[in-house]
Amino acid sequence: MDFDRIVEQFRGPLTGLIASWGASPADAIELCMDAFSEGYMARDRFRGDWDEPREVGAWLRGIAQNLHRAHRRKLRRSPTLLTDADRSDLEADRPAGLSPRAERVRRAMGLLRQEHREVLSMRYVENSGLAEIAALIGTTERAVEGRLYRARKALSELLLAGESASDGAVVQGKSEVDNG
Numbered sequence: 001m002d003f004d005r006i007v008e009q010f011r012g013p014l015t016g017l018i019a020s021w022g023a024s025p026a027d028a029i030e031l032c033m034d035a036f037s038e039g040y041m042a043r044d045r046f047r048g049d050w051d052e053p054r055e056v057g058a059w060l061r062g063i064a065q066n067l068h069r070a071h072r073r074k075l076r077r078s079p080t081l082l083t084d085a086d087r088s089d090l091e092a093d094r095p096a097g098l099s100p101r102a103e104r105v106r107r108a109m110g111l112l113r114q115e116h117r118e119v120l121s122m123r124y125v126e127n128s129g130l131a132e133i134a135a136l137i138g139t140t141e142r143a144v145e146g147r148l149y150r151a152r153k154a155l156s157e158l159l160l161a162g163e164s165a166s167d168g169a170v171v172q173g174k175s176e177v178d179n180g
C-alpha cells in the first residue's frame with residue numbers, strides 16, 4: 001500500500017467533494033487532510049483492496065463524511081463572536097474580484113442539486129479525472145459522465161434563466177434545481 005500515491009490520487013477530488021457539501025474552501029482542505037490522517041491511522045482496519053480505487057475512494061468518502069458531520073455539529077454547538085481576524089478569514093474564503101459572469105456561475109452552482117454540485121466541483125474546480133470521481137462517489141465512470149452531462153445542462157438552464165431575469169438574480173424562489 002502506497003499511501004502517498006493514494007493521497008496524491010484523491011486529494012483534489014476529496015477536497016472538491018467536501019466543498020460541495022457546503023464546507024468553506026479552507027475547511028474543505030483541512031477536513032480532507034484530516035480524512036487522510038484518520039485513514040492512515042486506521043489503515044489496518046481497511047477491509048478492501050488497496051489497489052482498487054473504488055474501494056479506497058468509498059472508504060475515504062466515509063471518513064470524510066463523518067469528519068464533516070462532526071465539524072458541522074461543532075459549529076452548531078458553539079456560538080461564536082467573529083473577531084476582525086475571523087472576518088478577514090471569511091473574506092479570504094470568498095473569491096475576490098469575480099467578474100459578473102463568474103459571480104453568476106458561483107450563485108447558480110449554489111442552486112444546483114447536491115449530486116450536480118459534487119461532480120461539477122470535483123471535475124472543473126479540482127480538475128479530477130472521471131476514475132477518481134467515480135471511486136469517491138461509488139459509481140462507474142459512465143455514470144459520472146451522465147451526471148456531468150445533467151449537471152452542465154442544469155447549470156446552463158440556471159444561467160440562461162439568470163440572463164433573462166430583469167433584476168439579475170439567477171432564479172428566484174428556488175433553492176435547488178431538480179433536473180435529471
